[in-house]
Every structure is written in C-alpha cells, then in structure tokens.
Amino acid sequence: MKAHIKLAIFRCLRCGHEWLPEPKRHPDGTIVRDFSKKPKVCPKCKSPYWNVPRGQKRGPKKGTVYKPREQKEEETRGLKRRD
Numbered sequence: 001m002k003a004h005i006k007l008a009i010f011r012c013l014r015c016g017h018e019w020l021p022e023p024k025r026h027p028d029g030t031i032v033r034d035f036s037k038k039p040k041v042c043p044k045c046k047s048p049y050w051n052v053p054r055g056q057k058r059g060p061k062k063g064t065v066y067k068p069r070e071q072k073e074e075e076t077r078g079l080k081r082r083d
C-alpha cells in the first residue's frame, strides 16, 4: 500500500524531476514555500518547457498557444525534439 501524499510540488514533464520551491524564511521564523511563482527552468534538465506536456506540437501556430512573457523567441526556435 502506497500512501499517496498530496503534496504541492513542481514536476518536470521532460525528465520527471520533482522539486519544491525554495523556502523563504520570514523574519518571524515561519518558512514559506511560494508555489505561485513557477520556476523558469527545471533545475535538473534546465528545460524551460518543464511544465509543457510533450504532446504539444512544435512550431505552434501564432496566437493559439499561451506564451509566457519572459520566454524568448530564440529559445523556441532553438528547441530540438528528441523522440
């Protein structure tokens, strides 16, 4: 029996790496992990697409795919797919 603990973690859809956001210590001693801020890249494989499912086609049509503001156009072009 595996106890499935529902824990909020980040999980890379590329390499399967799981991690927690960096804890921040408040002046009063409380440690808070901020899940609202999603990391830009997976800390393990450094993929900026760690939260993008693989099924998505490359060469997305303009205007149909949500694009994070900070994502650079060059990074999108430089992405190579390995199947």
Ligand SMILES: [Zn+2]
Binding pocket: 012, 013, 014, 015, 016, 017, 042, 043, 044, 045, 046, 047, 050
């Ligand atoms: Zn990864």
